[in-house]
Amino acid sequence: MPLDNRATELPSGWAYSTCPHDCPSACALEVQVLSSDRVGKLRGARANSYTAGVICAKVARYAERVHHPDRLTTPLKRNGEKGLTGTSFTPISWEAALDEVAEAFTQAEQRYGSETVWPHYFAGTMGHVQRDGINRLRHAKHYSGQWSTICTSLPESGWLAGVGAKKGVDAREMAKSDLIVIWGGNPVNTQVNVMTHVAYARKARGAKLVVIDPYRTGTADQADLHLAVKPSTDGALAAAVIHVLLKEGYADRAYLEKYTDWSAEAERHFAERTPAWASTITGLSEEEILAFARLYGSTKRSYLRIGYGFARARNGAANLHAASCLPAVTGAWQYEGGGALWGNGLIYGLDKTLVEGLDVRDPSVRILDQSRIGPILVGDERDLGEGPPVTGLLIQNTNPAAVSPETKKCLEGLGRNDLFTCVHEQFMTETAALADIVLPATTFLEHTDCYTASGHTFFQVTKPLIDPLPECRSNHEVICALAKRLGAEHPGFEMSAWELIDRTLQASGMPSAEEIWQGQGLDKAEDFETAHFLKGFPHPDGKFHFKADWRRVANAHIGQPSYAGLFAGMPGYADHWESLDATDEERPYRLVAAPARGFLNTSFTETPGSQAREGRPEVLIHPRTCEALGIEDGTRVRLGNALGSVVLHAKVFDGLQPDVLVVESIFPNHRFEEGLGINSLVSADPGAPRGGAVFHDTAVWLRTT
Ligand SMILES: Nc1nc2c(c(=O)[nH]1)N[C@H]1C(S)=C(S)[C@@H](COP(=O)(O)OP(=O)(O)OC[C@H]3O[C@@H](n4cnc5c(=O)[nH]c(N)nc54)[C@H](O)[C@@H]3O)O[C@H]1N2
Numbered sequence: 001m002p003l004d005n006r007a008t009e010l011p012s013g014w015a016y017s018t019c020p021h022d023c024p025s026a027c028a029l030e031v032q033v034l035s036s037d038r039v040g041k042l043r044g045a046r047a048n049s050y051t052a053g054v055i056c057a058k059v060a061r062y063a064e065r066v067h068h069p070d071r072l073t074t075p076l077k078r079n080g081e082k083g084l085t086g087t088s089f090t091p092i093s094w095e096a097a098l099d100e101v102a103e104a105f106t107q108a109e110q111r112y113g114s115e116t117v118w119p120h121y122f123a124g125t126m127g128h129v130q131r132d133g134i135n136r137l138r139h140a141k142h143y144s145g146q147w148s149t150i151c152t153s154l155p156e157s158g159w160l161a162g163v164g165a166k167k168g169v170d171a172r173e174m175a176k177s178d179l180i181v182i183w184g185g186n187p188v189n190t191q192v193n194v195m196t197h198v199a200y201a202r203k204a205r206g207a208k209l210v211v212i213d214p215y216r217t218g219t220a221d222q223a224d225l226h227l228a229v230k231p232s233t234d235g236a237l238a239a240a241v242i243h244v245l246l247k248e249g250y251a252d253r254a255y256l257e258k259y260t261d262w263s264a265e266a267e268r269h270f271a272e273r274t275p276a277w278a279s280t281i282t283g284l285s286e287e288e289i290l291a292f293a294r295l296y297g298s299t300k301r302s303y304l305r306i307g308y309g310f311a312r313a314r315n316g317a318a319n320l321h322a323a324s325c326l327p328a329v330t331g332a333w334q335y336e337g338g339g340a341l342w343g344n345g346l347i348y349g350l351d352k353t354l355v356e357g358l359d360v361r362d363p364s365v366r367i368l369d370q371s372r373i374g375p376i377l378v379g380d381e382r383d384l385g386e387g388p389p390v391t392g393l394l395i396q397n398t399n400p401a402a403v404s405p406e407t408k409k410c411l412e413g414l415g416r417n418d419l420f421t422c423v424h425e426q427f428m429t430e431t432a433a434l435a436d437i438v439l440p441a442t443t444f445l446e447h448t449d450c451y452t453a454s455g456h457t458f459f460q461v462t463k464p465l466i467d468p469l470p471e472c473r474s475n476h477e478v479i480c481a482l483a484k485r486l487g488a489e490h491p492g493f494e495m496s497a498w499e500l501i502d503r504t505l506q507a508s509g510m511p512s513a514e515e516i517w518q519g520q521g522l523d524k525a526e527d528f529e530t531a532h533f534l535k536g537f538p539h540p541d542g543k544f545h546f547k548a549d550w551r552r553v554a555n556a557h558i559g560q561p562s563y564a565g566l567f568a569g570m571p572g573y574a575d576h577w578e579s580l581d582a583t584d585e586e587r588p589y590r591l592v593a594a595p596a597r598g599f600l601n602t603s604f605t606e607t608p609g610s611q612a613r614e615g616r617p618e619v620l621i622h623p624r625t626c627e628a629l630g631i632e633d634g635t636r637v638r639l640g641n642a643l644g645s646v647v648l649h650a651k652v653f654d655g656l657q658p659d660v661l662v663v664e665s666i667f668p669n670h671r672f673e674e675g676l677g678i679n680s681l682v683s684a685d686p687g688a689p690r691g692g693a694v695f696h697d698t699a700v701w702l703r704t705t
């Protein structure tokens with residue numbers, strides 16, 4: 001196993017890069033460059049000690065995405081009214097397209113004020129310049145803000161409540177662990193490199209793997225123990241495990257005393273959270289809960305790899321906080337290979353002022369919740385209050401028509417003819433198909449950028465390896481060109497992407513962009529004591545918090561719209577919080593809309609390799625449920641709730657509880673018979689304590705069609 005990151009000489013015809021996609025792995029890549037406009041194979045950089053030569057299949061086949069015949073290659077202007085059927089566009093010049101966008105936004109602003117324009121973006125690329133530069137335009141123009149809730153705000157809230165800051169133990173330490181627990185994540189699908197480091201630990205030390213997930217995922221398939229919990233019940237499981245750890249003498253009392261806020265109150269709370277109690281809530285047997293607790297309690301070097309998935313629920317932040325308490329009970333944080341990681345964003349200390357125009361931000365400008373784009377665009381008062389409707393949208397790096405909750409409202413809102421939408425995209429997504437102007441975007445192989453990661457500790461800088469597809473422009477170029485036309489002023493609009501990176505690195509006390517590029521990345525890992533919080537946890541009192549202060553978490557970050565009171569009723573200590581879309585007689589099943597291996601959100605839904613792997617939308621159903629309803633493999637079934645219903649095909653699957661259904665996603669809407677995808681069943685209710693999309697928290701009915 002390589003331990004250091006050393007720049008290595010690549011064979012002739014190969015060049016270094018970084019995968020830009022929305023994935024914790026941010027893999028260091030080796031790209032075969034065939035000519036000035038063609039790439040061949042992509043593989044994981046062997047010299048990078050986290051990537052360690054491994055990448056996922058979909059990116060290894062990247063040539064089929066970057067050279068796809070459906071890439072957008074010219075700016076387009078809509079012909080006639082909006083609507084998914086019969087959409088047609090006419091090619092226009094870049095100058096004309098940018099003029100139209102600037103004119104439309106200026107008119108919208110004149111009519112309703114600057115907050116009527118909403119730059120909406122996410123992490124289609126994770127590059128700091130090409131992803132976040134849109135905020136510079138937003139702040140310079142006082143356009144509506146975005147509270148980015150679709151992915152990280154729920155897990156982050158849970159992690160901040162206990163640990164205090166977004167960082168944890170280096171994932172490479174897994175190789176030194178005797179027990180790895182993957183809780184609410186599915187790395188075989190979503191960040192394959194975790195499995196490399198699990199494999200190191202298994203090979204070298206015979207480490208055990210436990211996976212906690214409502215269904216037998218590819219990751220769970222490899223586990224020594226799989227706990228198939230009912231969705232949104234992890235708080236009960238964690239509380240019962242803590243009960244057993246305390247009762248059976250596995251708690252490290254000295255550690256609790258020195259490093260945590262442990263109290264007599266906590267002791268009393270957990271004394272009542274028995275495995276029998278948790279068994280009825282989670283659907284796991286008492287024996288399963290005991291077996292896990294004893295294995296965890298008896299292993300000092302236990303590494304908890306916390307995923308995002310189980311936080312995507314109304315009570316998800318509380319559940320993640322509950323799980324994060326385990327290593328503080330056993331004191332696993334003290335040992336090499338012990339502790340926990342959810343994400344590493346905070347170790348980098350990147351100063352984003354220049355990229356995002358934070359120096360010109362006006363805090364009085366309204367902020368809209370990203371995950372509620374559907375309700376917002378149809379004029380929900382909860383979001384708009386006294387403010388103007390959104391009549392101008394600038395979209396980069398995201399495909400809300402398919403990925404956001406409450407699809408029906410998203411499509412209705414994006415389809416408004418009094419809304420002017422500009423979408424900058426690589427492909428004609430379902431969002432782009434509803435735009436007034438579509439602009440063609442470069443891929444990471446055609447532009448410059450820099451990347452942090454949440455799953456590892458490297459900072460990486462990339463250069464273009466091939467020429468842009470004719471007429472494609474990078475996000476940075478588009479933002480700067482629009483700024484000029486809109487009269488927005490900021491030094492960042494005058495710089496190249498490379499200059500922006502260099503200046504940002506300088507402001508952050510880091511080496512130059514060229515040095516980092518030459519080094520094929522810079523390892524920003526913290527020293528052992530800091531990463532293991534042996535100098536204290538990043539809370540003002542220096543302790544891990546068993547008692548979550550949800551009010552503080554809710555108020556900790558500027559950025560959210562007012563969700564005052566959303567935290568009311570959240571449990572201070574790890575517990576089951578009955579705030580979820582509970583089943584009832586009418587809707588007896590809990591639906592998990594988990595990511596598919598071949599797609600990355602809706603990216604790669606266009607590539608032949610991924611399409612072949614994923615086939616058609618299917619729902620996994622327990623054999624007993626199938627038997628009761630007369631369902632077989634391939635039966636057409638309908639799932640529904642108050643928001644709507646979708647038709648898909650059944651797959652009989654025994655790796656989940658009988659009242660749980662799983663639909664791997666995110667297929668585009670048009671891949672479903674009636675044109676609405678799985679997110680048409682997902683509510684746009686904000687998760688507690690400060691918003692977040694609740695993708696895996698849905699009660700549904702199931703019928704044969
Ligand atoms: N049912 C269900 N829904 C979910 C989830 C789930 O688990 N289940 N997960 C949710 C999560 S965690 C997330 S993060 C969201 C993500 O949802 P999205 O942000 O929509 O996902 P992506 O597919 O990563 O990226 C969107 C688009 O960015 C474009 N893009 C990539 N690079 C560039 C670039 O350089 N420039 C421009 N202009 N465009 C670019 C791609 O072509 C792609 O169409 O989906 C959420 N939706």
Ligand SMILES: Nc1nc2c(c(=O)[nH]1)N[C@H]1C(S)=C(S)[C@@H](COP(=O)(O)OP(=O)(O)OC[C@H]3O[C@@H](n4cnc5c(=O)[nH]c(N)nc54)[C@H](O)[C@@H]3O)O[C@H]1N2
Pocket residue numbers: 022023024151183184185186187189190191212213214215217229230231232233234306307308309310311312313592594595596597598599600601665666696
């Ligand atoms: N192939 C592929 N890779 C991806 C993505 C993709 O769409 N496809 N998306 C990318 C993005 S944007 C992100 S944020 C990451 C997310 O990656 P992960 O951290 O893996 O999170 P999720 O994919 O949302 O969900 C992971 C697992 O959580 C489980 N889960 C759902 N509800 C519960 C629950 O209540 N309890 C427990 N214990 N488990 C639960 C789901 O069944 C699923 O298997 O992956 C990234 N990588």
Ligand code: SF4
Pocket residue numbers: 019020021023024025026027055056057059060190191192193600
């Ligand atoms: S595992 Fe994630 S970061 Fe690595 S190549 Fe695949 S999508 Fe990119």
Ligand SMILES: [Mo]
Pocket residue numbers: 022150151152
């Ligand atoms: Mo995400």
